[in-house]
Amino acid sequence: MxxxxxxxxxxxxxxxxxxxxxxxxxxxxxxxxxTPPAALAAVRNADIRVLGYTHGAGTESYRRKLAAYYQRTGMPVVMEDIIVTTGGSEAILFALLTCLNPGDEVIIQEPFYGAYTAFAIAAGVSIVPVTAHIKDNFALPPLADFERAITKRTRAILVCNPSNPTGYVYSRAELESMLALCKAHNLYLISDEAYREFCYDAPYVSALQLAGAEPNVVVVDTVSKRYSACGARIGALVTLNKAVYAAAFRFAQMRVSPPGLGMLLAEAAAELPESxxxxxxxxxxxxxxxxxxxxxxxxxxxxxxxxxxxxxxxxxxxxxxxxxxxxxxxxxxxxxxxxxxxxxxxxxxxxxxxxxxxxxxxxxxxxxxxxxxxxxxxxxxxxxxxxxxxxxxxxxxxxxxx
Amino acid sequence: MxxxxxxxxxxxxxxxxxxxxxxxxxxxxxxxxxTPPAALAAVRNADIRVLGYTHGAGTESYRRKLAAYYQRTGMPVVMEDIIVTTGGSEAILFALLTCLNPGDEVIIQEPFYGAYTAFAIAAGVSIVPVTAHIKDNFALPPLADFERAITKRTRAILVCNPSNPTGYVYSRAELESMLALCKAHNLYLISDEAYREFCYDAPYVSALQLAGAEPNVVVVDTVSKRYSACGARIGALVTLNKAVYAAAFRFAQMRVSPPGLGMLLAEAAAELPESxxxxxxxxxxxxxxxxxxxxxxxxxxxxxxxxxxxxxxxxxxxxxxxxxxxxxxxxxxxxxxxxxxxxxxxxxxxxxxxxxxxxxxxxxxxxxxxxxxxxxxxxxxxxxxxxxxxxxxxxxxxxxxx
CATH class of the missing domain: 3.90.1150.10 (Aspartate Aminotransferase, domain 1)
Known part of the structure; x- marks a missing residue:
């Protein structure tokens, strides 16, 4: 570790x-x-007698509002596609535990968020890196590099978009080529979209907006950066694949429910206007x-x-x-x-x-x-x-x- | 799963x-x-501008007060022995990930808390059950049963005390015999003490109060039941073994920090008098x-x-x-x-x-x-x-x- x-x-x-x-x-x-004052006020003004467990996938009211937020950004997501997680961190762990078996491999473009290594170790899987280069502005490496990295143990490609640590934002064409590659090799496309609201030069494209995303794409999300609320520890795993959802939900049940107070904050934040x-x-x-x-x-x-x-x-x-x-x-x-x-x-x-x-x-x-x-x-x-x-x-x- | x-x-x-x-x-x-009104008030009255990450082991102020709580209950614990976790759940996962390698075995008296199975799967380890019987009031099975269950892959015995689901409270003698067994076979003793405050017939004995506990014992704790605050998702992993602590801390760093709002609640709760x-x-x-x-x-x-x-x-x-x-x-x-x-x-x-x-x-x-x-x-x-x-x-x- x-x-x-x-x-x-x-x-x-x-x-x-x-x-x-x-x-x-x-x-x-x-x-x-x-952190949005309205979101903090929602926690302050909550009338709580017993701070109990919630549904394992998060409260219905938050999931409903989060789905509405996704819909506003063009993602075809409903409440039933969302598992609220303890930060994006837990969503990554659940995605790896769900899409891969111990000993399987996930391909990730390097440089990548260092904690992925830790999550892979925790999930008992291996990361196979495909190197992006500073001379190319850390753009998507040639697909041939990914093809070469695929083995019979490969189960997924994980992309962080916009990228931590490079800040690179993938074009729709790059995402489409990655999804096509995943489909050709029967792989999941795990898309870490923690920084989705921070794109400066072009509108953001989520992997869930791509045609044919349903069976392959698992989105990892978080409110940490979006609402400057890292300490709330509220994220989400989002997928339209019902079998993946069901499997991930069992991991979610293991820890009973996500943080209740953070969900109150995230729910109020999800109602903020796009402006x-x-x-x-x-x-x-x-x-x-x-x-x-x-x-x-x-x-x-x-x-x-x-x-x-x-x-x-x-x-x-x-x-x-x-x-x-x-x-x-x-x-x-x-x-x-x-x-x-x-x-x-x-x-x-x-x-x-x-x-x-x-x-x-x-x-x-x-x-x-x-x-x-x-x-x-x-x-x-x-x-x-x-x-x-x-x-x-x-x-x-x-x-x-x- | x-x-x-x-x-x-x-x-x-x-x-x-x-x-x-x-x-x-x-x-x-x-x-x-x-949930204690004073603990909820601490969240309501917190003056937060940016709800940021905290230290990976939790805020210093909470760990200090939690250590003081443990000391009041007779446990020789200081702030540096504590990793604040996302509920007892995460502490169980960290304990298994830290004390065992994938493929290793942990012995647990059955019947046991069902989620242990899920955590074991997530950590890539196997549970070997030793059966307790209703005719014995679910007391500790004979040590010979544990001896028989030990293999060369066994790394730990996990005990839930008081037990979920049986409510059984282990006597000091039972705990001592289990620790001795662990020492004889070089095993960790993982003690899930979620219900420590609810013992009705005799004072509670923590595994960390036993003589010689330092190298072997890893305590899993939570505020969920103690303060009726399940939704706060605040637990702790406590160990006096510095190497175990360091390894568990790396898993804690992976998810950056525990829930911030819940920690505010737990900190105020830790200051409540024993009464x-x-x-x-x-x-x-x-x-x-x-x-x-x-x-x-x-x-x-x-x-x-x-x-x-x-x-x-x-x-x-x-x-x-x-x-x-x-x-x-x-x-x-x-x-x-x-x-x-x-x-x-x-x-x-x-x-x-x-x-x-x-x-x-x-x-x-x-x-x-x-x-x-x-x-x-x-x-x-x-x-x-x-x-x-x-x-x-x-x-x-x-x-x-x-």
Whole structure:
């Protein structure tokens, strides 16, 4: 069981804070956006005498409103297709336990959300990675790469869209080609849509909107990012495949019911108008633009412009981003400030990959984000493990590939 | 993946309610006791701007207060020994994932809580049952039975104390003999203490209070029953074994953090004085006494007197308690009322066992409980599948064994 990649540096951050440094946490997808006050008020105003178990798939009233939310976004989902889960986390676990038997394989494009590894271990299944590359902006790798990865133990392909950690948003054509591949090989398509509301350059396409999605697609969702309510621990598993639903529901019954107070919050949030997202989306987009522009201006940094989520995966001109991340916390400060990054090696399964990349979560307000990126700029100049000369020394900007 | 045993009859209960019958739910451990108002107020009064992730092991403030609660009950536990989990459910899953590898075996005395089967399947491990018998009041079976069940794949013995579904409370001597057995064979002792506050005849002994518990014992706990807060989904895994803790913590990191709102409730509950339990304990004890007395007065019923929890496992003079349970909902009513029971076959792993037993959860107020038991009394007279003559016919009371 690996240590969570975005928590690996936590002890060093603790020490840095104890030394009095300001540490900007760009390592974890914990947004600073306000949780909708109306959603919090729903919890505050609930008249509860006994906080009891609910239906194993979640309360009917929440599932009804969540289905209405999905319908507004163009997904053909009714209440009976939804199992409310304890965060997106539990939905991932249930999806793996349901679609795969122990020893089976799921194909996931790497870099991928590090916790998938943990869920796969917990479910007794193996992840087979297909590598996406920074030079391609982390777009869908050629289907031939997926074909080669399929074995007789393969049961599913898991896609995170928009992607954590790359922020890449799959086009409808990419999703269709993946679904066609799944159909050709009789595989499930597990679609983690945690960041579905945060697409900046094109409208979002859910895997459940594709023609022929019914038998193959299992959507994993969460309110954590959508409503900045990570602590509510409310997610959902959504599928139109009745057999998959029935099997997943048995796992849901095992833990009796999802968190009751969080469901009250999520239910009120599901009733918010679509315009609710305007402000948070605009804010994230401004942060993305700021982050990408600042990173691209730093010599030796390569940074694709992600279309969604609130992450960028960037190449840094350093020997090892894990060592760099530790150095940032232990040995560096700029005006008594430093930052915490996620070394990207935790997002790759193939050994050796990601050593020069970091994930940056642009979850702080623009003032703090600017300060954090200024720290990073100074740090990249000072870091002893820098792998290429600075322009002031070399006079020509080096062009890097992954 | 089996259907949850206490939900198997749910569709029939739904139909009975649609027909206008009052259905008393004695099938599920969902107490009707009020959730402490002070605990609910803590959620209502919390000043939350962003409901974010917490530490993977739960907030420091809650763990500190939970440790203080444990210390008040005589357990040598500090904050660093606790991982807050999503209900006792997640603690069971983490305990199995941590103490066992896929393919390993855990020994559990049957009858046992049906969801253990689901957790074992999810963790990829096998349960090896050792049968306890109603004629022994479901006390600890002879250690020789456990010795015989141990193989080279055995890694743990799981004990539920007080027991769900039997209500049996293990004596200190029984616990000590189990710990000694675990030590002799290098096994973990996983102790599910969900009902620890509900012991009516003797003070409770936690497995963590035993001499030498440190390396072997992993306690699974929950606030669900203790504070009548099942919907909060807050439990805990507690161990003094640092290596087990570290491994379990990695699984905890996988799902980032436990439910935040529930933790606020649990934290306030942990500060309640010990006297808080006086009223709920007295109420449950009165219900137990009522339930046992009424059941024992019904011809052909065999009912041990359980020392704890809020369940009795009783033998009924019927051909099959699952058929009887269905008949109660489909074909029977007394003054337009009927009841829902848990057929005990779902609590046994050995095929064929429990066919004549039911679990009754005495979670309703004494008026409803009395009405429900009166229904049962009438139903046992009318049921076509009755397996022994009524005294009015036979004139002598039959003595039954399991």
């Amino acid at each position: 690996p240590v969570s990649p975005f928590r690996k540096l936590a002890p060093y951050a603790e020490l840095a804070r104890q030394q009095g440094k300001i540490v900007y946490p760009l390592n974890i997808g914990q947004p600073d956006i306000e 609710y997202f305007d402000a948070s989306k605009a804010e994230y987009q401004a942060r993305r633009d700021l982050t990408v522009a600042r990173l691209r201006a730093m010599p030796g940094v390569v940074c694709p412009c992600p279309g969604g989520a609130f992450y960028v995966l960037a190449h840094l001109p350093v020997d090892d981003t894990e060592a760099f991340g530790q150095w940032l916390l232990e040995s560096f400060s700029y005006e008594n400030q430093t930052l915490m990054l996620s070394p990207a090696n935790g997002f790759y399964q193939t050994p050796g990959l990601g050593r020069h990349e970091v994930r940056i979560a642009y979850v702080l307000n623009q003032t703090d984000l600017t300060a954090a990126l200024t720290c990073l700029e100074h740090a990249l100049r000072e870091y002893p493990g820098r792998t290429e000369p600075l322009p002031s020394v070399a006079k020509t900007a080096a062009v890097l590939t992954a | 089996p259907v949850s045993p206490f939900r198997k009859l749910a569709p029939y209960a739904e139909l009975a309610r649609q027909q206008g019958k009052i259905v008393y739910p004695l099938n599920i451990g969902q107490p009707d006791i009020e 808080y339990f006086d009223a709920s304990k007295a109420e449950y004890q009165a219900r137990r006494d009522l339930t046992v007395a009424r059941l024992r007065a019904m011809p052909g019923v065999v009912c041990p007197c359980p020392g704890g929890a809020f369940y009795v496992l009783a033998h009924l003079p019927v051909d099959d308690t699952e058929a009887f349970g269905q008949w109660l909902l489909e074909s029977f009513s007394y003054e337009n009322q009927t009841l829902m029971l848990s057929p005990a076959n779902g609590f046994y792993q050995t095929p064929g066992l429990g066919r004549h037993e039911v679990r009754i959860a005495y979670v309703l107020n004494q008026t409803d409980l009395t009405a429900a038991l009166t229904c049962l009394e009438h139903a046992l007279r009318e049921y076509p599948g009755r397996t022994e003559p009524l005294p009015s016919v036979a004139k002598t009371a039959a003595v039954l064994t399991a």
